[in-house]
Amino acid sequence: MDFHCHLDLYPDARQVYAEALQRNEFVWLVTTSPKAFAATSRVLPATQGVFISPGLHPEVADKKFGELEMLLSQIEICTGVGEVGLDGSARYSQYFDLQQHIFKSVVQRCARLGGRVLSIHSRAAAKEVLDTLEANPGFGVAVLHWFTDSPSQLRRAVESGCWFSVGPAMLETANGRKLAAAMPRDRVVPESDGPFAKVRGAPLMPWDANTVTVKLAEIWEVQQEAVLKGLRSNGLCLARLLTGGGS
Incomplete structure (x- = not known):
């Protein structure tokens, strides 16, 4: 299972899509803009095993702001939204107010529609992300x-009911492993974040997401088989929410 993958952005996307259908039980294909969602939905059709969601990545907020209304319309007919969120890192901070306007608009729309499942980017902005979510109860599942972010913001996210998608690249860092150790094990799902995320210079593939079980077993000090079983159970639960099957 892979709960955060930019499958449409691999150079050979059709081939990766076909292989993922064979090798993955479930893939959440997140898009970076409303127009990308529309195009991807035409080229790579959604199936029982591939869920495609509309998004507007905070890194392209300045370029894609004009597509916000399109995104808000797409949310009306989709049970999942992503990738959305905030990025407070130095490279994108000049557009932070614009990012916040977009993200608040998305979360508010989700709340008005009765809730959606959101895949959220929160680099250097977890506080502001959580502020927005907490100000809009009924938005759905984050x-x-x-x-x-920091352990204190992680604790806040956990208390707010957030889930976490964890990938192999995240667990390459000491901070990533430290944070993973403190996450609620029944709200963790695997991700690849391919093709952007890399390990040893190679882009991660959708079927690489489950390799997190090896390091999570070490971090959580449990058997790998137990981690695999737990992640699959979590994934099936989240997949049902995404696809409208309930909890």
């Missing part, structure tokens, strides 16, 4: 992708 899955914090590749969470890298």
Whole structure:
């Protein structure tokens, strides 16, 4: 299972898509803009094993702001949203107010529609992400992708009911392993974040997501088989929420 993958952005996307259908039980294909969602949905059709969601990545907020209304319309007919969120790192901080406007608009729309499942980017902005979520009860379920913030913000996210998607690249870092150790094990799902995320210079593939079981077994000090079973159980639960099958 892979709960955060930019499958449409691999150079050979059709081939990767076909292989993922064979090798993955479930893939959440997140998009970076509303127009990308529309195009991807035409080229790589959603199936029982591939869920495609509309998003507007905070890194392209300045370029894609004009597509916000399109995104809000797409959310009306999709049970999942992503990738959305905030990025407070130096490279994107000049557009932070714009990012916040977009993210608040998305979360508010989700709340008005009765809730959605969101895959959320929160680099250097977990506080503001959680502020927005907590200000809009009923928004749905938040899955914090590749969470890298402080232990205190992690505790706050856990208390707020957030889920976490964890990938092999995240567990390459000491901070990533430290945060993973403190995450609620029944709210962790695997992700690849491919093709952007890499390990030893190679882009991660959708079927690489489950390799997190090896390091999570070490971090959590449990048997690998138990981690695999737990992640699959979590994944099936989240997949049902995404696909409208309930909990």
